[in-house]
Amino acid sequence: xxxxxxxxxxxxxxxxxxxxxxxxxxxxxxxxxxxxxxxxxxxxxxxxxxxxxxxxxxxxxxxxxxxxxxxxxxxxxxxxxxxxxxxxxxxxxxxxxxxxxxxxxxxxxxxxxxxxxxxxxxxxxxxxxxxxxxxxxxxxxxxxxxxxxxxxxxxxxxxxxxxxxxxxxxxxxxxxxxxxxxxxxxxxxxxxxxxxxxxxxxxxxxxxxxxxxxxxxxxxxxxxxxxxxxxxxxxxxxxxxxxxxxxxxxxxxxxxxxxxxxxxxxxxxxxxxxxxxxxxxxxxxxxxxxxxxxxxxxxxxxxxxxxxxxxxxxxxxxxxxxxxxxxxxxxxxxxxxxxxxxxxxxxxxxxxxxxxxxxxxxxxxxxxxxxxxxxxxxxxxxxxxxxxxxxxxxxxxxxxxxxxxxxxxxxxxxxxxxxxxxxxxxxxxxxxxxxxxxxxxxxxxxxxxxxxxxxxxxxxxxxxxxxxxxxxxxxxxxx
Numbered sequence: 001x002x003x004x005x006x007x008x009x010x011x012x013x014x015x016x017x018x019x020x021x022x023x024x025x026x027x028x029x030x031x032x033x034x035x036x037x038x039x040x041x042x043x044x045x046x047x048x049x050x051x052x053x054x055x056x057x058x059x060x061x062x063x064x065x066x067x068x069x070x071x072x073x074x075x076x077x078x079x080x081x082x083x084x085x086x087x088x089x090x091x092x093x094x095x096x097x098x099x100x101x102x103x104x105x106x107x108x109x110x111x112x113x114x115x116x117x118x119x120x121x122x123x124x125x126x127x128x129x130x131x132x133x134x135x136x137x138x139x140x141x142x143x144x145x146x147x148x149x150x151x152x153x154x155x156x157x158x159x160x161x162x163x164x165x166x167x168x169x170x171x172x173x174x175x176x177x178x179x180x181x182x183x184x185x186x187x188x189x190x191x192x193x194x195x196x197x198x199x200x201x202x203x204x205x206x207x208x209x210x211x212x213x214x215x216x217x218x219x220x221x222x223x224x225x226x227x228x229x230x231x232x233x234x235x236x237x238x239x240x241x242x243x244x245x246x247x248x249x250x251x252x253x254x255x256x257x258x259x260x261x262x263x264x265x266x267x268x269x270x271x272x273x274x275x276x277x278x279x280x281x282x283x284x285x286x287x288x289x290x291x292x293x294x295x296x297x298x299x300x301x302x303x304x305x306x307x308x309x310x311x312x313x314x315x316x317x318x319x320x321x322x323x324x325x326x327x328x329x330x331x332x333x334x335x336x337x338x339x340x341x342x343x344x345x346x347x348x349x350x351x352x353x354x355x356x357x358x359x360x361x362x363x364x365x366x367x368x369x370x371x372x373x374x375x376x377x378x379x380x381x382x383x384x385x386x387x388x389x390x391x392x393x394x395x396x397x398x399x400x401x402x403x404x405x406x407x408x409x410x411x412x413x414x415x416x417x418x419x420x421x422x423x424x425x426x427x428x429x430x431x432x433x434x435x436x437x438x439x440x441x442x443x444x445x446x447x448x449x450x451x452x453x454x455x456x457x458x459x460x461x462x463x464x465x466x467x468x469x470x471x472x473x474x475x476x477x478x479x
Contacts, residue, residue, distance in 0.1 A: 089112050125137065142161065167202060174188045194217060231406070242271050248350030251351075299315060312329070342390075384419065391413045396410075
């Protein structure tokens with residue numbers, strides 16, 4: 001089907017694991033074309049074991065070169081993935097049979113699957129991307145790959161063959177969303193087809209080789225009730241969050257890296273009325289909204305000539321011309337903070353965004369700093385007045401030292417007292433101690449505020465009674 005470019009020469013020397021290769025002595029092995037092929041790196045002297053012996057990688061490299069020569073890539077790209085994999089399995093099997101490669105049936109199956117991953121997928125990353133229990137994949141050059149499972153970072157026995165093969169995978173990923181990464185543009189944010197977030201930084205900025213970081217998204221989107229099961233929030237706290245989402249409060253979700261901000265934002269958007277028009281703005285589109293009327297916008301980096309850049313601020317400003325009912329910014333990190341506050345304060349109730357901060361009060365300080373660094377010549381008091389009139393609730397997420405994730409604060413923004421913004425905590429997480437296995441023990445509780453500032457808004461939406469009941473029950477609730 002592919003139209004082989006070369007015949008399979010039965011007279012070639014047989015490839016044996018650990019034995020002589022099909023290349024004459026002194027002649028280099030043909031390099032696999034890029035970016036079509038990537039392979040795991042053979043263990044080097046002094047390196048940690050990778051779970052497979054060096055002959056496996058040598059054999060795989062030879063088979064990959066032979067496979068690339070035997071297929072018609074033009075026809076390959078025109079096929080769907082499953083058909084292409086089936087044809088590659090057939091051709092790889094013929095190559096192995098012709099060259100009389102002596103391996104067991106299990107090893108042959110592993111080799112062929114690895115070759116399919118190298119030609120059609122992301123090489124050594126494929127088995128990791130298929131696992132739903134992994135939160136992050138961290139590739140630091142061609143060293144062994146690290147993953148995060150259950151909040152803990154672990155080293156795997158998987159590695160790339162060399163930095164060139166890793167760079168090929170990086171280029172393949174970013175090219176799928178119309179971006180590029182090379183020496184002239186060494187930093188890039190992208191996404192995988194399933195929405196997983198990808199960051200790539202390559203030499204000369206990355207000294208030890210290309211560095212690839214993937215924040216994986218679960219195939220099944222988490223819901224608020226699942227966060228309750230995981231202990232991230234109590235049932236009463238979840239009810240409060242649900243009401244906040246329903247009654248169109250303007251919300252900022254703050255927290256550190258990997259604290260679960262985007263997951264929580266996805267959960268909150270689950271309570272948006274299906275009839276509302278939502279416009280999202282992100283650096284790389286990763287939000288997974290389930291409403292039918294959603295417009296997704298994504299920033300664009302500059303071209304090779306340094307032109308054509310579309311910033312987050314450009315997107316947020318354009319949102320105001322798109323008749324949105326809610327504006328959701330994936331991450332606020334610059335002067336777009338001012339435009340988001342303006343939108344929140346001019347009839348777009350229920351808008352949301354995330355930002356990096358350690359506490360709710362620090363989140364307000366961060367917003368003020370972002371606006372100031374954006375070149376706005378406004379008095380500090382004016383900026384704070386805009387903030388407190390725009391933001392209703394700040395939700396703080398945290399990743400604790402045992403790897404667990406908790407919602408630690410639900411905080412209202414009340415107003416100004418002099419030049420100082422005033423906030424009040426409605427709901428907090430108290431750490432009590434830890435168990436014998438080092439897991440944090442704590443409890444969520446209400447601070448005793450019986451009637452929050454947004455209670456009037458809740459009454460308008462018919463949620464006042466539920467809000468009061470949840471706050472009363474949370475005084476003694478724990479997780």
